[in-house]
Amino acid sequence: MKKIMLMSFVLIAALLMGGCGKGKASLTLAGSTAFQPFAEKLADQYMNINPDISVTVQGGGSAVGIQSANSGAAQIGMADLVVLPAEAEGLTATVVAKDGIAIVVNPANKISGLTTEQVRDIFNGKITNWKDVGGINAPITVVSREAGSGTRSSFEEIVGNINLKRDALIQDSNGTIRETVANDANSVGYLSHGLINEKIKALKVDDQECSTEAIIAGNYKLVRPIFLLVKGNLEGEIKKFIDYILSDEGQNTIKADGLLPAK
Amino acid sequence: MRIHPRYTQRGAVVILGGATLLTLVILIFIIVFILEKGLPVLGWNFLTSNPEDMGRSGGIFPTLIGTIILPLIAIIIATPLGVFTSVYLSEYTKETRATKIIRFGTDCLAGIPSIIFGLFGYIFFVITLGMGWSLLAGGLTLAVMILPTIIRTSEEAIRAVPKSYREVSFSLGASSWQTVKKVILPNALPGIVTGVMLSIGRSIGETAAVIFTAGSSLRIPTSLLDSARTMSVHFYILAREGISAENAYGTAAALIIAVLLVNLSAYWLMNRFISKRS
Amino acid sequence: MKLFGEKAVRRILMVTAFSALSGLLLIALFILNEGLPFIFKYGIKEFLFSSDWYPHLGKFGIYPMIVASLWVTLGAMIVGAPLGVFGAIFLSEYTPRPVMKIIKPTIELLAAIPSVVYGFIGVMVLAPIIRANFGGPGLSLLAASIILGIMILPTVISISIDSILAVPQSYREGSYALGATTWQTTHMVTIKASKSGIIASIILGLGRAIGETMAVIMVAGNSVNIPNTPLDSVRTLTANIALEMSYATGMHRQALFATGVVLLIVIIILNSLASVAIRKRMVKR
Numbered sequence: 062m063k064k065i066m067l068m069s070f071v072l073i074a075a076l077l078m079g080g081c082g083k084g085k086a087s088l089t090l091a092g093s094t095a096f097q098p099f100a101e102k103l104a105d106q107y108m109n110i111n112p113d114i115s116v117t118v119q120g121g122g123s124a125v126g127i128q129s130a131n132s133g134a135a136q137i138g139m140a141d142l143v144v145l146p147a148e149a150e151g152l153t154a155t156v157v158a159k160d161g162i163a164i165v166v167n168p169a170n171k172i173s174g175l176t177t178e179q180v181r182d183i184f185n186g187k188i189t190n191w192k193d194v195g196g197i198n199a200p201i202t203v204v205s206r207e208a209g210s211g212t213r214s215s216f217e218e219i220v221g222n223i224n225l226k227r228d229a230l231i232q233d234s235n236g237t238i239r240e241t242v243a244n245d246a247n248s249v250g251y252l253s254h255g256l257i258n259e260k261i262k263a264l265k266v267d268d269q270e271c272s273t274e275a276i277i278a279g280n281y282k283l284v285r286p287i288f289l290l291v292k293g294n295l296e297g298e299i300k301k302f303i304d305y306i307l308s309d310e311g312q313n314t315i316k317a318d319g320l321l322p323a324k
Numbered sequence: 325m326r327i328h329p330r331y332t333q334r335g336a337v338v339i340l341g342g343a344t345l346l347t348l349v350i351l352i353f354i355i356v357f358i359l360e361k362g363l364p365v366l367g368w369n370f371l372t373s374n375p376e377d378m379g380r381s382g383g384i385f386p387t388l389i390g391t392i393i394l395p396l397i398a399i400i401i402a403t404p405l406g407v408f409t410s411v412y413l414s415e416y417t418k419e420t421r422a423t424k425i426i427r428f429g430t431d432c433l434a435g436i437p438s439i440i441f442g443l444f445g446y447i448f449f450v451i452t453l454g455m456g457w458s459l460l461a462g463g464l465t466l467a468v469m470i471l472p473t474i475i476r477t478s479e480e481a482i483r484a485v486p487k488s489y490r491e492v493s494f495s496l497g498a499s500s501w502q503t504v505k506k507v508i509l510p511n512a513l514p515g516i517v518t519g520v521m522l523s524i525g526r527s528i529g530e531t532a533a534v535i536f537t538a539g540s541s542l543r544i545p546t547s548l549l550d551s552a553r554t555m556s557v558h559f560y561i562l563a564r565e566g567i568s569a570e571n572a573y574g575t576a577a578a579l580i581i582a583v584l585l586v587n588l589s590a591y592w593l594m595n596r597f598i599s600k601r602s
Numbered sequence: 603m604k605l606f607g608e609k610a611v612r613r614i615l616m617v618t619a620f621s622a623l624s625g626l627l628l629i630a631l632f633i634l635n636e637g638l639p640f641i642f643k644y645g646i647k648e649f650l651f652s653s654d655w656y657p658h659l660g661k662f663g664i665y666p667m668i669v670a671s672l673w674v675t676l677g678a679m680i681v682g683a684p685l686g687v688f689g690a691i692f693l694s695e696y697t698p699r700p701v702m703k704i705i706k707p708t709i710e711l712l713a714a715i716p717s718v719v720y721g722f723i724g725v726m727v728l729a730p731i732i733r734a735n736f737g738g739p740g741l742s743l744l745a746a747s748i749i750l751g752i753m754i755l756p757t758v759i760s761i762s763i764d765s766i767l768a769v770p771q772s773y774r775e776g777s778y779a780l781g782a783t784t785w786q787t788t789h790m791v792t793i794k795a796s797k798s799g800i801i802a803s804i805i806l807g808l809g810r811a812i813g814e815t816m817a818v819i820m821v822a823g824n825s826v827n828i829p830n831t832p833l834d835s836v837r838t839l840t841a842n843i844a845l846e847m848s849y850a851t852g853m854h855r856q857a858l859f860a861t862g863v864v865l866l867i868v869i870i871i872l873n874s875l876a877s878v879a880i881r882k883r884m885v886k887r
Contacts, residue, residue: 098378101542119457119539119551122849134456148851202739207824208657209849230739230835231824233845236565243566244730245739260566329783336785337696343688344697347759348705350752351712354723408618416615428877429623435806435873436629436866437813439840443847443862444629447636468625475622501611529716532815532844560718560816563725576719587714591707 086298091119092126092139093211094234095160095253096287099315100139106314107305114298123211127152130290136299138290141211143218145288152290157306159321161254162216162283163263163271165239169246172196174265177220177282183249186226191247203229204241204250215285216251251283255319276321287320355580362577365570371578375542379558380568384575386544390459390552391582393545394538395527397463398470399520405467406474407516411504413475414482434472441469442536450537457539457551465537466530470523477522481515481597482508514597521590525583531556555579633866636859649860655826655842657850662857664864666828670743670836671812671868673829674822677747678754678811683804685751686758690800693759694766695788706763713756721820724749729821738833741823746836749821750814754807761806765799766792798879805876809869815840839865 090100097120104116121129123140127149130138140149141160164180166172172195175183182188184203192198205225206213212235217223232238235252242250243260254271257263263271266283275281289306291299305311312322373383409426417423445465455461485508493503509516531554539551540561553561555575562572641649644662652663689709693702724745733740769792777787793800823835824845837845843858843865850858 101378117541117543117551119541120848124849124851128851200737207845207849208655209846209851209854211849214658227827228825228835230741231826231837231845233819233824233848234565236567240564240566240725241741244725245733248739329786333783333785336788337692340688340692340696343685344692344705347685347689347709347712347755350755351709354712354715354719357723357727358719405618405621408615409621412615412619416612426619426623429626431877432870432873433622433626433629435809435813435869435876436626437815437840437869439813439815439843440629440633440862440866440869443636443843443859444632446847447632447859448628452632468629471622471625499608501608525714529714529718531716531718532840536847556716556718559716559722563718563722564820572722576722579716580719583714583716584711587711 086113087115087117088137088298088302089117089119089129089135090137090139090289091121091129091135092290093123093141093287094120095141095212096139096158096320099158099318099320102318103306103311103314106310107302110305111301114302116302122209124209127290130292133292136291137303140288140290141215141285142288143215143285149288149290152292153295154288154290155295155303155307156286156323157289157303158287158312158315158323159276160285160287161271161276161281161321162212162219162251162285163254163257164249164251164266164283165242165257165261165263166249167242167246168260168262170196170249170262172264174268176267180266181220181222184220184226184229185222185224186228199247202245202248204238204245204248205229205231206238206251207231207233211285212251212253216283219283219285253319254321257319273316273321284321286323355584358573358576358580362573362575362580365574366577366581370574374544375558375571378567379542379562379571381571384555384558384571384578386542387553387555387558387575388578389544390538390554391528391556391579393459394462394466394534394552394554395524397459397548398466398527399474399523401464401467402471402474402523403516403520406471406519407478407509409471409475410479410482411508414479415500415504415508430472430475433468434476436469438469438530438532441465441533444468445533445537455549457537457541458549459538459545459552460548462534462538462552463548465533466527469530469533470526473523473526474516474519477519478512478516481512481519484515485511514593518590518594518597521586521593525586525590528554528579528586529556529583530554531560535560555582630866633859633862636856637863638860640853640856640860641863644857644860649857650864653826653828657846657854657857660853662853662860664839664842664857664861666826667837667839667842667861668864669828670822671838671840671865673743674746674750674818674836674838675808675812677743677832678750679804679808681748681751682754682758682807682811686755686803686807687762687800689755690759690762690766690803691788691793694763695784695792702763706760709759710756712752713760717753717814717817718820720749720753721817724817724821732833736833738831739823739835741821741835742833743822743829743836744832746818746822746838747832749817750811753814753817754810757807757810758803761803762796762800765796765803768799769795802876802879805872805879809872809876812838812872813840813865813869815844819844839868 100118104118123142126138126140129135130152179194232241235256238250238252242248269275269281276284370383372385374385376382449455449461449464489507493507535557540553540557541551545552559575651665653665654661654663728745729740773791774787777791818838819841824837824841825835826837829836839861842861847858
């Protein structure tokens, strides 16, 4: 018994030391779950080139990104809002990518597009049946993100005048929206353009396809910027990492996985 | 109208037996459902290789580490506290108002939902004490969560040690603490270990409290202040985000096997303990 | 070698004995500290009885979540309590003891299965069945009730069995001697004598159901909505916290901690009821 205890303490002590004794420079990113997978990939690539630095990526959402950049919990906050809130005023914001928001339905749905007006009416609960927008006679299941999500506030901001209907299903990530829409033939939701896969179908909005080309050309209207937020000026390791993201290599990684380059 | 007792008797057996059968069928269905889809994925390679692309491919090695270390920290902290508490309650004090309050507190703590533990751990360990999302914050939160289980099972085990053992020890001139150390704890050990095992099982399966305190980093943690992901959290994320159904089932199978192994060994210990007693 | 004297040992043990209690107090303190100021600032009535939950507009009414938590818990009880109590009676009164001794721990294993696994089964198996047969989004009050009902089974069964077995054998023998059948004995003597233990098991099950988070988030759909039918999607108090916590700041975050305060109070009331019921049983014996 005593031996086990002693061994455990030694183990813990060793673990603690292991963390402190390395002397590696470290960067922490936190925030937007939409950008998180990209940040993780970029971090891995960056660490391959610069083995002396350790980059950690946490999710949490845009609000956490702003908060932790302010509090110092993370050196870099990630936020994906159309309009940055007042709390982000003191932070240096860099646009590193753009993201389209796709309106998605189940592949079984025959509808191919909606107007902004129709999207608004569906999410507000004014249109409740697919037959009113040219589909089959079936009730519409609206799936939205939770209050506080950057994707949701951007979506509501761009579509305008959204007062989400009460019985809309609420899911707390892009992935869960996709799963819910993939499982329910009558549902409609919205998510990052980069996360569209064969399980769901993206609709045209105002006759514009949600494609990389249309977004870059500025034709597809549901687009939001992705910000990296830093307290104070960009310098040292932080600047180097952000410069890497903005470099051709970084921007190519962003493009390859479905986001759009910043410029 | 009065139904003949013979018919009510038969009816009762059918209904009661049906309910029992249904419960068992549900249990078996859940386990078979997960294992059937998960076992083909689960293998040595799956357990020991790193996840790639957020878990879309590759294995679950870092989450295996998280699943081992997090409950380990929790029991290292909670076991001495819990066992000492139960020694105090059963050997060092009579039923007083203080012990009643302690018992009430323990019962209340046992009933608190894990999301509240998550909130607490987040605001206290992660933010106030500045541990960040880390193994340490997660382990401490889990320790508070499993403390009531350890206190209860150890107290039962200690109370089950026959009075005569204590009397013999005292008559040989042993002090209370000597008696506890040499007589009571060794005899209560299997019961205490059972409680610890059950607590490990609960810690392995916990998600809500862990996700808010230990975070969900997929890296292999190198210090106690690193964020880590357990298999439960990994499964939750894989399944809910639709990242990879295959790997989700594989993780779930690993999770269920781990939990079943831990609990079965707890029962085995308990049975051995009971049969030794009688 | 003697490291500590008897007195010191006693003192150390006494201090550790308060660890669980101090844990509880610490939890209450921190949750109250984060949540209570908000409740008073925002207004208790407005917070508890308004159905408008629009955090971005500064509206924080949790009435729909309170109603949903109660419905989901009631639903879980309708599913789990009869199944569990019937099972417990069958296992303790109609099953040979050695068989019971194998089945009881097997059912207790149900409690060890992580809640995310239950939630997953709910999403993959149960919700599609509900959607296909009854309509609606599938992710619903009904789905949550069934999943939670199953999740509380081990609690209900295990504690009920213990309390039924605690009924002295002489009670049953007296009944048999009067010519009663097993069922007559069960419902007229055994169940009556173990009533408070069975009730305690159900209350503890309720506590587990109302506190469950991950499984509910997965299967309930999470609409901020007062349900009209069991097929409607709902959001419980626990789901409200876990869904929005990671993105919340300022007032919104405080409102979520305030939701935690409400949950904590409900749970403590339920647990006190259960411990009263259990103590009643002890006194009777």
